[in-house]
Amino acid sequence: MRVVVQDAPFDFGQEADAFATGHTVSGAIVTFTGVVRDVAGGLKAMEIEHYPGMTEAALTEIAGQAVTRWSLEDALVIHRYGTLAPGEMIMMVATAARHRKDAFEAAEYLMDYLKSRAPFWKREVTADGAEWVAARAVDEDALNRW
Amino acid sequence: MRVVVQDAPFDFGQEADAFATGHTVSGAIVTFTGVVRDVAGGLKAMEIEHYPGMTEAALTEIAGQAVTRWSLEDALVIHRYGTLAPGEMIMMVATAARHRKDAFEAAEYLMDYLKSRAPFWKREVTADGAEWVAARAVDEDALNRW
Amino acid sequence: MDVLYFAWVRERIGLPREVVETQAATVMDLVEDLRKREERYAAAFADVTALRVALDQQLADFDAPLDGVREVAFFPPMTGG
């Protein structure tokens, strides 16, 4: 299990490949990658603030719970902070399990908890100024299924 | 949308990275990778037979349905056939959507249909001989949720 | 009509494909014809609930008609992924 919080970009292909390689007991590998998207057009940057110390602890706890609950062979969480451009990758998670159902569920669990329980805050910067991204009720509700 | 059926290995890291890069409308990328696993120990090889022509048609239809149903920006399916060693990657799917729920669901749908509706047959080779992998009722049942 | 066999169906019958001259109206009629040929066919088609069939590369039922069909394939339940 590995948890990484950094401002530098990460190499998704290399991380995904390294994670997927060498788990011969696990037949199923799932990855999720979050990318800065510019739906409305005009997004200049995404700024991500976090709570150093608590962030690492929260992600480690969430990942540990996923590993235990779904008997994962391995789990990976990488999350960036700082200023990101549209198209840049914000974060990734990866899970390795014997069966695909466990790998999928564990990855969704990681994402649901990471969205609403890890201390990150996003701000979108456009030509009109900067605005904090509001938490969505649908993300909070997503926790109820676990 | 891209569907690939080949005997040669594929570069998971490169495929995953190429897929995830350049979709600025899609914030969510999910990949699933299936790896030859040797749970009992003693697996020498996994042989995969397929139905040339029908395989490509079936995968294209399944991927097309996923793209339509979840409004995916893109989908990718790569599946190998031939003789694979333990630890080798059998296949991968990838989905790109605006929201993570759609990307996850579409990837699970692709996997469920690919498991039971794409014409592939697996045979495990051990020191004791070769045995066809039996279809699992749980995989057939998985289709009922869609 | 081209008839194809995959996986253990192919192994039991001993060949991957053959041309079959038949007047069979449905897949099940064709199965009956094949069963009568030789013991290896009877063995392969002993339990059709353990088999799947594709007509011109589309999955079909065993009561499907064979009108205009050029290629029939028999195989066990698929195990992809």
Next chain:
Amino acid sequence: MDVLYFAWVRERIGLPREVVETQAATVMDLVEDLRKREERYAAAFADVTALRVALDQQLADFDAPLDGVREVAFFPPMTGG
């Protein structure tokens, strides 16, 4: 006690952290103390249902006691991922 502010709470109050001397028994008591300080604090803490709190880097409720707590952080609902 160290008190930390993040995101728009930090912006409204105008600083990321400060040391606060307080006799507050609970988080809500501390919020009341802070609200009385200046308008910018009153504005930041106007609606605590829009806020979250962590005690020594663990999420907590606003009625949680402050006994032995060294670090309190206030912030809006998190938006990771």
